[in-house]
Amino acid sequence: xxxxxxxxxxxxxxxxxxxxxxxxxxxxxxxxxxxxxxxxxxxxxxxxxxxxxxxxxxxxxxxxxxxxxxxxxxxxxxxxxxxxxxxxxxxxxxxxxxxxxxxxxxxxxxxxxxxxxxxxxxxxxxxxxxxxxxxxxxxxxxxxxxxxxxxxxxxxxxxx
Amino acid sequence: xxxxxxxxxxxxxxxxxxxxxxxxxxxxxxxxxxxxxxxxxxxxxxxxxxxxxxxxxxxxxxxxxxxxxxxxxxxxxxxxxxxxxxxxxxxxxxxxxxxxxxxxxxxxxxxxxxxxxxxxxxxxxxxxxxxxxxxxxxxxxxxxxxxxxxxxxxxxxxxxxxxxxxxxxxxxxxxxxxxxxxxxxxxxxxxxxxxxxxxxxxxxxxxxxxxxxxxxxxxxxxxxxxxxxxxxxxxxxxxxxxxxxxxxxxxxxxxxxxxxxxxxxxxxxxxxxxxxxxxxxxxxxxxxxxxxxxxxxxxxxxxxxxxxxxxxxxxxxxxxxxxxxxxxxxxxxxxxxxxxxxxxxxxxxxxxxxxxxxxxxxxxxxxxxxxxxxxxxxxxxxxxxxxxxxxxxxxxxxxxxxxxxxxxxxxxxxxxxxxxxxxxxxxxxxxxxxxxxxxxxxxxxxxxxxxxxxxxxxxxxxxxxxxxxxxxxxxxxxxxxxxxxxxxxxxxxxxxxxxxxxxxxxxxxxxxxxxxxxxxxxxxxxxxxxxxxxxxxxxxxxxxxxxxxxxxxxxxxxxxxxxxxxxxxxxxxxxxxxxxxxxxxxxxxxxxxxxxxxxxxxxxxxxxxxxxxxxxxxxxxxxxxxxxxxxxxxxxxxxxxxxxxxxxxxxxxxxxxxxxxxxxxx
Numbered sequence: 105x106x107x108x109x110x111x112x113x114x115x116x117x118x119x120x121x122x123x124x125x126x127x128x129x130x131x132x133x134x135x136x137x138x139x140x141x142x143x144x145x146x147x148x149x150x151x152x153x154x155x156x157x158x159x160x161x162x163x164x165x166x167x168x169x170x171x172x173x174x175x176x177x178x179x180x181x182x183x184x185x186x187x188x189x190x191x192x193x194x195x196x197x198x199x200x201x202x203x204x205x206x207x208x209x210x211x212x213x214x215x216x217x218x219x220x221x222x223x224x225x226x227x228x229x230x231x232x233x234x235x236x237x238x239x240x241x242x243x244x245x246x247x248x249x250x251x252x253x254x255x256x257x258x259x260x261x262x263x264x
Numbered sequence: 265x266x267x268x269x270x271x272x273x274x275x276x277x278x279x280x281x282x283x284x285x286x287x288x289x290x291x292x293x294x295x296x297x298x299x300x301x302x303x304x305x306x307x308x309x310x311x312x313x314x315x316x317x318x319x320x321x322x323x324x325x326x327x328x329x330x331x332x333x334x335x336x337x338x339x340x341x342x343x344x345x346x347x348x349x350x351x352x353x354x355x356x357x358x359x360x361x362x363x364x365x366x367x368x369x370x371x372x373x374x375x376x377x378x379x380x381x382x383x384x385x386x387x388x389x390x391x392x393x394x395x396x397x398x399x400x401x402x403x404x405x406x407x408x409x410x411x412x413x414x415x416x417x418x419x420x421x422x423x424x425x426x427x428x429x430x431x432x433x434x435x436x437x438x439x440x441x442x443x444x445x446x447x448x449x450x451x452x453x454x455x456x457x458x459x460x461x462x463x464x465x466x467x468x469x470x471x472x473x474x475x476x477x478x479x480x481x482x483x484x485x486x487x488x489x490x491x492x493x494x495x496x497x498x499x500x501x502x503x504x505x506x507x508x509x510x511x512x513x514x515x516x517x518x519x520x521x522x523x524x525x526x527x528x529x530x531x532x533x534x535x536x537x538x539x540x541x542x543x544x545x546x547x548x549x550x551x552x553x554x555x556x557x558x559x560x561x562x563x564x565x566x567x568x569x570x571x572x573x574x575x576x577x578x579x580x581x582x583x584x585x586x587x588x589x590x591x592x593x594x595x596x597x598x599x600x601x602x603x604x605x606x607x608x609x610x611x612x613x614x615x616x617x618x619x620x621x622x623x624x625x626x627x628x629x630x631x632x633x634x635x636x637x638x639x640x641x642x643x644x645x646x647x648x649x650x651x652x653x654x655x656x657x658x659x660x661x662x663x664x665x666x667x668x669x670x671x672x673x674x675x676x677x678x679x680x681x682x683x684x685x686x687x688x689x690x691x692x693x694x695x696x697x698x699x700x701x702x703x704x705x706x707x708x709x710x711x712x713x714x715x716x717x718x719x720x721x722x723x724x725x726x727x728x729x730x731x732x733x734x735x736x737x738x739x740x741x742x743x744x745x746x747x748x749x750x751x752x753x754x755x756x757x758x759x760x761x762x763x764x765x766x767x768x769x770x771x772x773x774x775x776x777x778x779x780x781x782x783x784x785x786x787x788x789x790x791x792x793x794x795x796x797x798x799x800x801x802x803x804x805x806x807x808x809x810x811x812x813x814x815x816x817x818x819x820x821x822x823x824x825x826x827x828x829x830x831x832x833x834x835x836x837x838x839x840x841x842x843x844x845x846x847x848x849x850x851x852x853x854x855x856x857x858x859x860x861x862x863x864x865x866x867x868x869x870x871x872x873x874x875x876x877x878x879x880x881x882x883x884x885x886x887x888x889x890x891x892x893x894x895x896x897x898x899x900x901x902x903x904x905x906x907x908x909x910x911x912x913x914x915x916x917x918x919x920x921x922x923x924x925x926x927x928x929x930x
Contacts, residue, residue, distance in 0.1 A: 132865070132875060133787045154648050160506050162650070165499045205650025212643060216635045220628040220657045227620045235608055258676055 131164060135172070137179055146179050149191055153178070154203050162205055267332050270320030271411040274361075277313035277368070278401040280306050284371075284394025288387040292459075300387035304375040307390050310397065311372035314365040321361060321410050322352050331417040334358065334410040340423040340842050342813040350433045351424050356558060356574070357410035359437060363554065364400045366438075366445045371397065374449060374474075381470060388456035389449070396448050399581045407574045423842035426814070432492030440485030440512055444550040446478025447515060450522065451547035454540045455589060458596040463540060468530035471543070473902055475526055479519045480898035486512050487891035498848035498863045500879040502777065502887060505651045510633040511553035517626035518546040521619045528615050532606070532677060537597045538619065544589040549626070551582045556633075607679040614672040614680070621665040628658050666720050666771065669764050670727020674734070688734055692726035710779040717775030724768025732761040759901025766893030773886030776858070782880040785865075789873040797880035799860050800824045804832070806864075806874065814840045816849070819864045819874065823853055830855075835862040858882035 131150075137143040150164035155171040163171040163178075174195065181191045195203055207213045284306045291299030321334070325348045330336040338355040339348055347354075353362040371393040378386050404410075453471045457463045489509070494502040503509065522542040528535040559575025606612040632649045640646050670692060674685040686693075699722040703715040733739070735757055736749040784796050793802045802822040809816040816836040823830045835851030851862040858881050865875030 131785055133785055136785070152650075152652065154650065160504060165501070200646065202646040202648055205648050206652035206656075207647045207649060212639055212645060213635075213647065216631060216639075216649065216653070217657075219631045220624060220661060223627050224620070224624045224661065227624055231616060231620060238602075238605060258678075262676060 131175065132172070135175055135179065137183070142179075142182050145188060146175070146182055149178050149182075149188055150175055152192065152205055153195060154205050156199065156203065266320045266323045267329070267411040267413060270317040270324075271409065273313040273316040273320065274401065274405060274409075274411075277310050277317065277364075278398065278405055280310045280313070281394050281398035281401050284310065285391060285398045286394075288391035288394065292384050292387040292391070295384075297383060300383055303387055303390040303394070307368070307371040307375035307393065310394075311365075311368040314361070314368045318352070318361055318365045321358060322349060324411075325349065325352050328421065330419070330421055331413050331415070332410075333412045333414045336414055336418050336421045338424050339421040340813065341420055342842070343424065343429070344812050346431070346434065347424060347429045350428075353437050354424055354428045354433055357404070357408045359441075360400065360404050360408050360558070361410060362438065363441055363445060364397055364404065366441045367393070367397050367400065367448055370445060370449045370474075378470075384460060385453075385456050385467075385470075388459055389452045392452035392455045393448065396452070396585065399584065403574075403577050403581065407577050421842075423813070423840075425843070426838070426840040426845045426847050427496060429813075429840075430492065430496055432488065432496065436485060436488045436492055438485075439481050439488055443478050443480075443482025443485050443519075444512070444515060444553060446474065446481055447519060447543075447547040447550045449474045450478065450543045451585075451589065454543035455592060457540060458592045461596060461599060463529065463536040463600060465530050465533055468526050468539070472523075472526045472530060475519065475523050475543075476898050476902055479516070479523050480895050480902075482512065482516050482519060483891055483898070484895045486516060487888050487895075491888045494884070495850055495852055496847070498850050499877075500781065500783065500861050500881055502884065505632070505654045507633050508553075508557050510629050511549075511556045514626050514629050514633075515546050515549040515553060517622050517629065518542060518549050521622035521626070522546050524615050524618050524622075528612055532612055534602050534606070534612065535616070535619075536602065537600050540597060540600075541593060542619070542623075544586075544593060545623075545626075548582075548586040548589065549630075551578075551585060555579060555582050606677070609675070609682055610680045611672060611675040611677050614668060614675050617668060618665060618672065621661060621668075625658055625661050625665075628661060629654070632657070663720065666724060666767075669724055669767065670730065673731045673760055673764075689727060689730055692723065692730040695726045696723040707780070714775055714779035717779065718772060721768045721772035721775060724771060725765050728761045728765035728768065731764075732757070755904040756901045759897045759899075759904070762897030762900060763894045764897075766890045766895075766897055769886050769890030769893060771890075773883045773888075773890060776883035776886070777881050780882045783877070784879075785875065785877045787868055787873050788876045789871065792873075794876060794878055796860065796878045797858075798825065799855075799880065800827075801860065801862060801876075801878055803874070803876065809836075811838075813842065814838050817864065819851070819862075821851055821862055823860055833860075833862065835864045837864045854885050859884045 131147070137146060147164060151162050153163045153174060155161045155163045155166035155168055155174075157168045157170045158166045161171075163174045177195070178191055181194055186194065192204070201207065207216065209217055284303055288300055288303040291297070291302070323329075324332045324335050325339055326345070328335065328339060328341050328348070330339075334355065334357050338358075339351050343351065351358075353359040371390060374381075374386070374393070375390060378389075381389070450471055453467070453474070457467055486509075489512070490502050493504070494500070522539065525535050525539045525542055529539050555575070555578045558578055632653050636647050636649055670689060671685055674688050696719050700715055700719040703718045707715065732750075735753055736746045738746050741749075782797050784794060786794055788794055788803050790803055790806060793800050795801070800823070802824070804820040804822050806817055806819045809818050816838050818834050818836045821833050821835060823833060831853050833851035833853050834849075836849040838847045838849055839845075840847065848863045853860050859879075861879040861881055861884075863877045865877055867874050
């Protein structure tokens with residue numbers, strides 16, 4: 105809870121006095137783990153976590169002290185042998201789903217994750233039926249054959 | 265005095281806009297030519313008054329007149345002159361004035377250059393344009409007056425957000441607004457066509473250049489914004505899927521779809537209803553973008569103005585135009601008759617697929633951007649939608665579209681011959697395959713999909729080159745004949761090839777920087793060297809320097825490859841005084857293969873050493889270079905002969921234009 109209060113205070117300070125929030129000193133050399141595999145995982149996880157005191161930055165990019173704390177927690181958990189999911193769960197338990205930049209698939213996010221796929225399917229079906237109707241209409245009004253002149257013009261257009 | 269003149273001009277412009285939103289419509293319905301013609305000088309005068317207001321505000325900034333609240337809140341005497349000038353639109357009120365200035369510029373442009381437009385269409389277009397400008401002028405006068413005076417006059421101003429004190433601010437917002445607002449004209453054309461009940465090839469021919477113009481500016485505006493973020497924000501990123509970026513990307517996607525569907529309307533007299541819908545959507549998304557940014561409803565890097573009252577006002581404007589547009593569409597559009605038939609495999613079919621993918625892509629960005637907001641409103645639970653969502657949904661959606669791009673221009677209208685297209689693209693396909701194998705063999709690390717991304721880029725560029733080569737008959741006729749053909753080729757063909765090829769270059773840059781960016785962070789002593797991607801970066805020295813309104817710690821870096829000095833660059837940590845804020849001024853040097861990007865971190869507490877963060881961003885500049893080529897393609901296309909000579913009139917169209925438009929029963 106105290107960490108959360110710290111975050112609120114940091115947020116307040118950053119906005120009211122314009123404290124430096126953009127010094128591009130994200131991951132510092134002293135944070136980096138010796139094991140490159142573990143460090144790689146830590147970086148990967150960090151890009152999935154939102155810096156709560158910044159505007160739309162992940163904790164890997166952020167220079168805020170809260171982001172640094174979170175980066176250290178991530179690394180601590182990894183060194184203790186947590187899986188990636190366990191680390192994420194640990195953070196989400198404390199900071200809520202808001203901290204995840206890639207929202208989990210829950211009943212609330214089904215539309216988010218499947219919306220695009222549903223739209224492309226609906227769009228494709230719509231186009232399919234429209235084309236079929238048009239073909240049917242065209243058949244009803246006689247076959248469409250290019251006239252000699254039209255074919256010639258087509259050739260000319262293609263040559264251009 | 266300047267402030268009062270500016271305010272007075274705004275009100276005069278508002279009165280004119282109200283006139284323009286009523287009387288041209290009355291003139292059109294009564295077929296009263298004289299009444300309709302009044303729209304022209306009114307639109308021009310409106311632009312004139314906006315110019316007066318805009319320059320009055322700029323004058324207040326230049327002379328640092330802190331008795332004007334807007335200047336007091338956003339400027340400071342120590343600020344360099346260029347940022348006093350650009351500061352005019354670096355705040356909410358001023359940027360709204362710029363928005364309406366550009367809106368009236370487009371209105372005046374169509375009034376002045378649209379002499380060959382049918383009188384009815386022109387009157388209605390100007391009428392809709394007047395309605396838009398009246399609502400936004402009312403918004404400014406009622407909630408966002410930039411000319412409010414302060415008493416007593418403060419001694420100095422509060423300064424401007426240092427992140428905005430950059431030449432990027434001079435270019436990015438005006439370009440973006442030219443793009444956003446440019447779609448207003450397309451919207452006005454769509455609404456006028458719905459009222460009139462008629463869409464034909466001539467309509468499409470008038471709409472296309474305006475769409476193209478708006479699209480070009482939006483392309484450039486987005487690209488400049490991305491470039492600015494790249495060098496200013498200091499963590500080597502170029503696109504963050506930030507809500508405000510998405511707000512400009514959505515109209516771009518819709519506009520790109522519109523650009524292509526309007527071709528079908530012009531050439532084949534079909535897809536009319538869809539094109540009208542896209543025109544409404546493109547401008548609705550522009551308005552949405554304005555709403556998102558101006559209301560600060562989505563907190564993000566760009567949201568420097570937050571005020572719920574204003575948000576509600578813009579929401580009202582948004583609801584009026586979007587709702588009104590769609591309602592009119594639902595009422596009138598079913599009456600439109602579709603023209604030409606076409607087979608699924610044809611240029612029309614290909615463009616239809618293009619439109620499907622672009623629209624769904626646009627919807628994906630829309631969903632991802634607004635979902636957190638809607639979910640929080642409904643359920644109260646807060647989620648974040650970050651880059652990972654868009655990478656997982658938007659990116660795969662774009663792959664088939666990009667593969668399709670080279671096919672389109674080769675396919676015949678009505679009924680295409682895939683075998684012939686395949687034959688004409690065989691060289692491009694071979695080139696793509698070679699590139700794919702080469703990249704796979706060459707790179708050691710990075711995502712497995714990255715070589716395929718490079719192959720897509722190669723396919724786009726090779727496809728564009730193939731199309732151009734085919735059009736000029738390269739290797740089929742004598743070289744001189746080919747050159748002669750190239751000169752005579754319609755400019756729109758040049759434009760298409762350039763834009764599609766430029767897109768390939770953008771894709772190449774995006775793939776390279778996303779897949780193979782190298783980052784290294786170390787604490788380095790002054791005099792020490794860091795090696796990144798085979799490039800030596802020597803930390804030569806660091807010294808303080810004082811700027812007009814900031815203090816720098818400037819690091820000097822010597823870039824060398826294989827022991828040979830290439831260049832020296834500076835990278836600074838900057839501390840602004842008013843308001844107090846630290847920024848990074850990244851040192852960037854562009855090689856052909858990519859950028860070396862140096863940012864300076866904090867000083868070590870124990871010794872004379874500094875944290876250095878150095879990136880190698882492979883092919884990063886290709887992103888913006890490619891976008892510039894796309895812009896150039898649009899510009900060349902815009903000079904196409906048929907736009908210069910104006911749209912041809914069908915026989916009897918003059919008569920038809922004069923007759924009340926009752927051709928299609930509503």
